[in-house]
Amino acid sequence: MLGPIALCALIALPVCAQHEKVEQIVSLPTGWATAMVLVPAGSFPRGMEGEAFDEQPVREIYLDAYLIDQYEVTVAQWGEYQRDAGALLPEWTLQNTAARQNHPIALVTWYDAAAFCQWAGKRLPTEAEWERAARCDDGRKYPWGDGLDAFRANYFQSDDPFERGFGAILSTNPVGFFDGSNRDGYQTRDGASPFGAYDMVGNVFEWTNDWYHPTYYALSPDANPQGPDAGVVKAVRGGSYAVDASHVRPTYRARDAPDFKGPDVGFRCAASANLGTDTMLRRETWGAIKSTSLLWLKGGNDE
Ligand SMILES: [Ca+2]
Numbered sequence: 093m094l095g096p097i098a099l100c101a102l103i104a105l106p107v108c109a110q111h112e113k114v115e116q117i118v119s120l121p122t123g124w125a126t127a128m129v130l131v132p133a134g135s136f137p138r139g140m141e142g143e144a145f146d147e148q149p150v151r152e153i154y155l156d157a158y159l160i161d162q163y164e165v166t167v168a169q170w171g172e173y174q175r176d177a178g179a180l181l182p183e184w185t186l187q188n189t190a191a192r193q194n195h196p197i198a199l200v201t202w203y204d205a206a207a208f209c210q211w212a213g214k215r216l217p218t219e220a221e222w223e224r225a226a227r228c229d230d231g232r233k234y235p236w237g238d239g240l241d242a243f244r245a246n247y248f249q250s251d252d253p254f255e256r257g258f259g260a261i262l263s264t265n266p267v268g269f270f271d272g273s274n275r276d277g278y279q280t281r282d283g284a285s286p287f288g289a290y291d292m293v294g295n296v297f298e299w300t301n302d303w304y305h306p307t308y309y310a311l312s313p314d315a316n317p318q319g320p321d322a323g324v325v326k327a328v329r330g331g332s333y334a335v336d337a338s339h340v341r342p343t344y345r346a347r348d349a350p351d352f353k354g355p356d357v358g359f360r361c362a363a364s365a366n367l368g369t370d371t372m373l374r375r376e377t378w379g380a381i382k383s384t385s386l387l388w389l390k391g392g393n394d395e
């Protein structure tokens with residue numbers, strides 16, 4: 093088990109318009125490195141006027157700082173978990189191919205996802221955490237702005253290189269595919285959110301920790317909402333390769349029974365940011381997440 097995930101103090105980082113992201117490398121218990129991005133403490137307008145009734149009323153919601161996985165959890169990461177924890181997904185062989193190692197793991201229940209995150213020293217994000225990581229704080233509809241863009245995300249009929257036709261399963265892209273680079277002749281655009289999280293639109297739906305309730309937005313606390321105390325379905329976010337353009341809005345609230353597993357449902361983990369301790373942070377510039385030219389910063393030093 094990992095110790096607490098800790099971050100140094102980061103005060104008054106401008107968000108949304110910023111061209112810098114803060115990333116931390118967090119190792120799985122097996123040593124496998126995973127990237128997480130920091131979402132600093134702040135408020136955002138949760139929900140969307142004019143969309144489904146359960147996305148309203150729009151309210152300013154405050155969240156403490158947290159980390160969220162930069163990418164959906166991959167087949168390779170799930171393999172680390174299985175080898176270390178002795179778990180075995182019945183649908184493992186189907187997904188554990190050489191070509192799919194960097195694709196998101198799918199066909200996992202909410203319980204599977206929660207167990208992985210706990211093993212990793214992390215946890216599932218709340219619905220609010222998931223949404224703010226995708227949309228930032230300026231009310232934008234999509235991670236990159238207001239218009240859906242087929243060169244930034246994998247959804248049904250987005251004509252991405254992984255489109256396999258109606259009814260095809262596991263038409264996922266490798267995580268972080270849409271990063272602005274040219275992929276064997278296919279020119280992507282950067283689909284990251286302002287905080288640096290990829291595939292928040294499409295690829296696979298993502299489990300959140302919260303029970304879903306349609307009127308929760310009217311009733312929830314204004315700070316750090318954790319979802320209803322009980323429920324029958326869990327909130328699932330972000331749409332997938334299998335759903336059309338109208339359902340890949342980051343504010344769209346899908347839901348599934350916690351024991352459901354779908355070929356287009358995966359997850360990413362989050363972790364609370366324990367500010368005030370002394371941990372190395374990595375800062376990279378917009379669009380350069382995969383760059384290996386790293387500037388290591390210590391403490392609250394912005395230079
Ligand atoms: Ca996704």
